Amino acid sequence: MTNNVASDGPPKGLVVNIQHFCTEDGPGLRCTVFLKFCSLRCKWCSNPETIGRLPELAYNMNKCIGAKACGRCLHPPAPEGAMYVVDGLDDRIHVNWDLASECGEETASVCPTGALYLFGREMTVDEVLNEVEQDQASFADSGGGITVSGGECMLSPDFTAALLEEAHNRGINTAVETASNVPYANIEKVAPHVDYYYHDIKSMDAERHKKWSGASNKRVLDNLKRLYEQFPDKKFIARTPVIPGVNDSEENIRATLDFIRPHPNVIKYELLPYHRFGQSKYGFLGQKYELEDFPSLPEETIVRLRTIVDEAFGRKGWSEVNDPLQPPGSATTG
Numbered sequence: 001m002t003n004n005v006a007s008d009g010p011p012k013g014l015v016v017n018i019q020h021f022c023t024e025d026g027p028g029l030r031c032t033v034f035l036k037f038c039s040l041r042c043k044w045c046s047n048p049e050t051i052g053r054l055p056e057l058a059y060n061m062n063k064c065i066g067a068k069a070c071g072r073c074l075h076p077p078a079p080e081g082a083m084y085v086v087d088g089l090d091d092r093i094h095v096n097w098d099l100a101s102e103c104g105e106e107t108a109s110v111c112p113t114g115a116l117y118l119f120g121r122e123m124t125v126d127e128v129l130n131e132v133e134q135d136q137a138s139f140a141d142s143g144g145g146i147t148v149s150g151g152e153c154m155l156s157p158d159f160t161a162a163l164l165e166e167a168h169n170r171g172i173n174t175a176v177e178t179a180s181n182v183p184y185a186n187i188e189k190v191a192p193h194v195d196y197y198y199h200d201i202k203s204m205d206a207e208r209h210k211k212w213s214g215a216s217n218k219r220v221l222d223n224l225k226r227l228y229e230q231f232p233d234k235k236f237i238a239r240t241p242v243i244p245g246v247n248d249s250e251e252n253i254r255a256t257l258d259f260i261r262p263h264p265n266v267i268k269y270e271l272l273p274y275h276r277f278g279q280s281k282y283g284f285l286g287q288k289y290e291l292e293d294f295p296s297l298p299e300e301t302i303v304r305l306r307t308i309v310d311e312a313f314g315r316k317g318w319s320e321v322n323d324p325l326q327p328p329g330s331a332t333t334g
């Protein structure tokens, strides 16, 4: 299954956002391109707007100026009943999300304040890179480049491969962020154009992986093992988003280390503490954030788990320092 938009002509991607000056998505300052569509359903996902396959309407009630002052979305092209006001409550617009799924760019375009907007817009490689290249000066100063993320960028393999190949042609270094739960052929198409391959290992327990992410980890682990072996010269960075009560056990971290340590091209293992940064976006999409009552991750848990990773790599700070340019043992971090 893929989400390549154009069946003939140059591939297009369904882009949700192009975010400049990112510090967490690879070495240096990154320009990160978020693509739509994902094959997992992680309950903690902080980018719910990237999960679905098609463009999606979103609504931020705080930006609505009200039906009396505006009311444009109460009429076509919006389907009848998709937007409504509640008599006697207030003047603000409410959304019937079952009907709003039929709303598209035309509905969002009538909104003068940006309260209604669309996640997902078709873009060509040139259109994306013309925007990414605005950051060339920061790339040169910081060693940064383009990162393609999602969603799952490997579900748009033709577009992602073409984008990264052309980025290389323009002298920009490349990274991907991927869960790698896709057919291996997709990954094989993209990997030759990737300098830094950031990939999740969410849980080594297949059942837990399925319960919390919607699919077993088997295809992920099979793909990664094959990939490490097929591309010995690529730089791989493993990541685990550490979720309290889900995958925060020492047993899980040690099992992950056992999986990656035999492969010297896995140059780093990052532990990413659970956060709720994306929670408000669920409301904008008419969805519920399932982990609303989840506890925060205790600081001592992440410190303890990072110590295990540091010991395994023989380097203090290995799991924290964003320094994948340095191979194991060559850095000076004390």
Ligand code: SF4
Pocket: 063, 064, 065, 066, 067, 070, 071, 072, 073, 074, 093, 110, 111, 112, 113, 114, 115, 116
């Ligand atoms: S078009 Fe936008 S600002 Fe106007 S009523 Fe609808 S949501 Fe509110």
